[in-house]
Every structure is written in C-alpha cells, then in structure tokens.
Amino acid sequence: MKPANILVVGTGAVGSFYGGKLSVAGANVSALVRSDYEYLKENGIKIKSINGDFVFKPDEVVQKVDNYSKTPDYIIVSTKVIPGINVEEIIRPKVGKNTAIVLIQNGIDIEEPVAKAFPENEIISCLAFIGVSKTGPGQINHQEYGRIVIGKYPKGKSEKVEKLQEMFNASDVPCIIDENIVTARWKKLIWNAPFNPVSVIGGGVTTDVIINNSESLKLVKNIMNEVIDLANIYGHNLPKNLVDENIALTVKMKPYKTSMLLDYENNRRLEVEAILGNAVRLARKKNFPVPNLEAIYALLLLLTENNR
Secondary structure, eight states: OOOOEEEEEOOSHHHHHHHHHHHHTTOEEEEEOSSOHHHHHHHOEEEEETTOOEEEOOSOEESSGGGOOSOOSEEEEOSOOOTTOOHHHHHGGGOOTTOEEEEEOOSSSOSHHHHHHOTTSOEEEEEEEEEEEEEETTEEEEEEEEEEEEEESSSOOOHHHHHHHHHHHHTTOOEEEOSOHHHHHHHHHHHHHHHHHHHHHTTSOOHHHHHTSHHHHHHHHHHHHHHHHHHHHTTOOOOTTHHHHHHHHHHHSOOOOOHHHHHHHTTOOOOHIIIIIHHHHHHHHTTOOOHHHHHHHHHHHHHHHTOO
8 A cells, every 4th residue: 555645744742753653654754844954854853752762754854835745645733723823824735635634733622723724625633642742853752641532523534534543553653533523622621721721820830739739639620620511511421520530540640741831831832722712712602601711711811921
C-alpha cells in the first residue's frame, strides 16, 4: 500500500511526538515550522520517550505551506487554539479534494470553524492523553501516557479514520476510534477545565498540590460538575461518577504541570477561549448558570491580559 503523505502543522511537543510516531509507522510525514527551521532541517526532532527514544526526521521541512511539494492525504493541525493563529488560512493552499484535516487540539467546540471553511473535506477530531513537553529546539520529552482517541467530526467513522488508527497502532501509539467524538471532547474537558486554569491561577502548582488542598479540590469538583451538567444540556448524557473517576486518575498520576502552566511559565499565549471561553459561551446560549467556570474564566483573562 502506498505510504500516506502527511503534513504536520504545529511542531510543538504534541505535533512532534505524534508526527514522529506516524513516520515510524511508514508514512511520509513533513513539517510546517515557524521556529527552529534550520535546526530541524539539519537534525530533525529528538524525542526522549518513556517508551524508547527516537529521532523524527521529517520528509520535508518547510516554513511556508506553499513550499510543501505534495498534496497531503492528511493535514495534522496541532497548534495551540489561540487568537492570532488562523488555521483555515494557513492550511488552505494545500487542502486537496481528498485531504482529511486532523485536529489534535485541546478544548471544546473547536472544529466548527475548520468544518465551515472546508465543507467538502473530512474533519477528524482527536484527543491526546499524554504528558509531553518541548525542552529546547528540536528536543521533546515524553514523560507519561500517549494514547489518542480519534473520530470523524461531528460523529461516526470512515476509511480515513480507520487508516489513521492503523498507522498509530503500528507505531505503538494506543489509538481508539470514538464515533461520538464531540461527547469525548466534553469528557476530556471535565479534567482540563479545572486543572489547567487552577494550576496557573494557584501560582504555578502541580496536580498533586491541587488535589491535596481541600478547598482547591472542592473547586475542582464544582467545576467538573458544571462541565458535566452543561454537556448534558447539549445532549451528551455524561454520568456524575466521572468526577470521582477523574479525581482518582489524578491521584495516581505523577505530580504534573499542566500544558497551560507550561505555556504560562514560558510566556506563551494560553488556550483560555478553547478550554473555558467556549464553554462559558455555550452556557450563556442556554441561560445555564456556571458560576465556577465564569469565575475562573474571568480571573484567567485578567491574569493573561495583564501579563502580556
């Protein structure tokens, strides 16, 4: 079978790791990069992993999408979901008739702008459950987990989804297909909505500090319950026991700095809108009260706007 041509847009920690793994599986994986261009072109990306170190040497390294020589079977978008990154315009020159657009990004309600921009193309939404960080130019550290959940947006599966699953599994990345991928996004938000912002607002604290303080743990649970109730207003039928399940999983984790905290410590823009703002706006559409979500959203906006 002919190897898939894949273009990764966003070679931070997540994009580099999963792009590198797809390369290991035999795909022709190229990278669109903003920084570290010369280093990546010469040396590739060195990935230190709990499952074995490897080097990802992209097929092509380009600074402009127009310079990519092929029409990709998949475009993997792994950029942060932040204002100022117009994914639709970045990828448009290389979106072919049969190109699937793969979004490995955080947050809720993030697929719709891409789906509207490319109504004839398949959108594959993905959720990465991984502890991974960029430690320097072309240097990635994979510390924990690594599985990925994928599905056709807004629901179902397809031949392209199944082929992507096969490639991930072939590279020892546990990958499952969820035919209700939007519901799966809400499930992930149950953890992301409290732990990401609280880790920043709390003064740069790790997950263990948050859950070992009775008041912050209470806040976390309140936010989780609001996310579940809001998801259910939109028809996703999430059970309340997901709160205890998420807390139990966090207790088992090694002390962990959230991706939002790492961004904050490195003076990068935070995914405030994708993780909190979109959820708050969905609540307001239904006149549904989410006081804890609104409070941390407001506080995080103040913090980020005054620290730019």
